Amino acid sequence: MPSAPLAERLSIPSGPLFFPVTAYGPDGTLDLDAYRAHVRRGVEAGAAAVFACCGTGEFHALTPEEFETCVRAAVEATGGRVPVVAGAGYGTALAVRYARLAEAAGADGLLAMPPYLVVAGQEGLLRHYREVAAATALPVIVYQRDNAVFTPDTAVRLARTEGVIGLKDGFGDLDLMQRVVSAVRTEAPGDFLYFNGLPTAEQTQLAYRGLGITLYSSAVFCFVPEIALAFHRALRDGDDTTAHRLLDGFYRPFVDLRDQGRGYAVSLVKAGVRLRGLDVGEVRPPLHEPAEDHVKQLARLIERGYALLEGDA
Numbered sequence: 001m002p003s004a005p006l007a008e009r010l011s012i013p014s015g016p017l018f019f020p021v022t023a024y025g026p027d028g029t030l031d032l033d034a035y036r037a038h039v040r041r042g043v044e045a046g047a048a049a050v051f052a053c054c055g056t057g058e059f060h061a062l063t064p065e066e067f068e069t070c071v072r073a074a075v076e077a078t079g080g081r082v083p084v085v086a087g088a089g090y091g092t093a094l095a096v097r098y099a100r101l102a103e104a105a106g107a108d109g110l111l112a113m114p115p116y117l118v119v120a121g122q123e124g125l126l127r128h129y130r131e132v133a134a135a136t137a138l139p140v141i142v143y144q145r146d147n148a149v150f151t152p153d154t155a156v157r158l159a160r161t162e163g164v165i166g167l168k169d170g171f172g173d174l175d176l177m178q179r180v181v182s183a184v185r186t187e188a189p190g191d192f193l194y195f196n197g198l199p200t201a202e203q204t205q206l207a208y209r210g211l212g213i214t215l216y217s218s219a220v221f222c223f224v225p226e227i228a229l230a231f232h233r234a235l236r237d238g239d240d241t242t243a244h245r246l247l248d249g250f251y252r253p254f255v256d257l258r259d260q261g262r263g264y265a266v267s268l269v270k271a272g273v274r275l276r277g278l279d280v281g282e283v284r285p286p287l288h289e290p291a292e293d294h295v296k297q298l299a300r301l302i303e304r305g306y307a308l309l310e311g312d313a
Contacts (some may be wrong), residue, residue, distance in 0.1 A: 006109045006139045007165045007191055008082050009051060016228045017195070017220035018047035019056040022070055022269045024281030030066055032073050034280050038222070038273065039077035043289035045225035047082060050074050054087040054111050056219050056266055061284040064101055071105035085141065089113035092128050096135040103136040110140045111168065122154045133163035143197060145170030152176075152183035159188040166193030168217070171202065178211055199265045200258060202231050202251050206243065209235060219265065220254065223272030227305045250305035258298055263287040264294075271295050275302060 010017075020042060023024035023034035039050055053059050053067050062070065071086045078084055086102035088110045090094045099110050112132050119130070134142045140163050149171050150158065156199055157163050177194075184192050196208040196216035205216050214235070221228035227250060231260055234242035237243055259263045267283045270288050273279060275298065282289050290298070 006085075007084055007193060010166075010193060010215065011062060012193065013215060013232075015046035015048045016221045016225075016232050017049050017051060018042040018213065018221050019051045019054055019217055019219055020074070021059045021222055021266070021273055021280050022062065023224065023279075024284065026281070028284065030069060031279075032069070034278060035070060036073050036077040038278055038280060039074050041278070042221065042225065043078050043081055045221075045228050046142065047221065047225075047227045049083045049085060050078055051087070051111055052084045052107070053111070054085075055195055056222065057087070058266060058287070059087040059113065061287075064097060067098060068101040068105050071102050071107050075106035075213055081157050083108035083130035085109040085111050087111050087113055088132060090116045091118075095128070095132050097140065099132055099135045099140075102255060105136050107138060109165070109216075110136070110138050111143055111191055113143045114146050117210060118146070119147045122151055122301065129158060129164065130161050133161055135265060137163075139163055139165040141168050141195065143165040143168045149173075149176075150180070152179045152202060155180040156183050156187045159184045159190070159192045165191075166199065166215075168195035168197035169208075169213075169279065170197040170199075172198050174207060174211065175207075175245055177213070180210055180240075181213070191224070200251060200255050202228070203255050205235060206240070206247075219269045220251075220272070221234050222269050223276045224250075224302060224305055226309060230309055245308060246305070250301065253304075254298075257294060257301065260288055261288075261295055264290060268294070268298060272298055272302065275299050 020038050023031040025031040053070050073085050084107050086107040088098040129142050194213040198204050201216040218228045231246050258268055265288050271290050
């Protein structure tokens with residue numbers, strides 16, 4: 001049962017969905033000035049929405065107080081120009097607490113992440129997300145990945161849940177997603193939203209587009225927004241020639257580099273933001289910084305990506 005304001009604003013995005021990193025100072029505490037600058041730059045570059053304090057934003061590393069402060073800062077920095085969606089996770093009680101903190105901070109919606117560690121059955125997962133959805137008036141996007149993977153029947157029941165407006169897929173089973181989309185379309189018709197939430201989602205977005213899934217998260221937008229926007233436009237316009245050029249020349253090499261270290265889906269992105277001139281600090285443990293040679297490779301890859309854009313001029 002979609003909530004019209006957020007669902008309508010996300011349904012036809014004007015640009016990539018922006019998942020900002022969380023900025024820390026030299027002493028490891030929040031650097032809100034740098035964080036606001038990062039969010040503002042993303043919105044001004046053309047982001048369609050800001051997903052604050054989610055995976056790329058190190059949700060796992062933030063205290064509840066820091067989480068609320070960051071969400072509030074993201075809301076202030078966007079100034080209502082685009083919606084702000086905040087992460088919520090861990091066990092049910094904590095997920096509900098984070099959801100209420102996000103609501104108090106002015107967020108427009110929630111990205112409900114998998115419960116902490118436990119591998120639960122479908123009934124337990126459904127109860128968990130229904131309790132999160134019932135905790136606030138905020139619309140909820142459920143994040144499918146790891147230990148929270150849904151059968152088509154459970155997806156239908158989620159789509160019928162008041163407050164749940166969409167499903168973000170970080171699992172990557174296209175056969176399952178096709179069955180989910182088909183089941184929801186026939187058994188819970190409406191404007192239910194689907195998102196490609198795989199790491200570096202551009203790499204798989206052509207395949208997801210074939211399922212009718214046009215929304216996707218963009219971590220690289222954090223540090224190369226022009227490249228992310230060019231890819232987004234190419235998908236929108238059916239310009240597969242440009243999409244393939246960017247995939248072959250930038251995204252695939254980036255994924256190869258990202259896969260050189262655990263946690264690089266966050267720490268390499270954060271290194272990219274620093275390379276582009278904004279000091280957002282290092283990642284917090286248990287993540288670690290990329291190797292120096294990998295950062296140098298990233299710098300060269302960024303240059304190559306922008307050279308690909310110049311070829312379009």
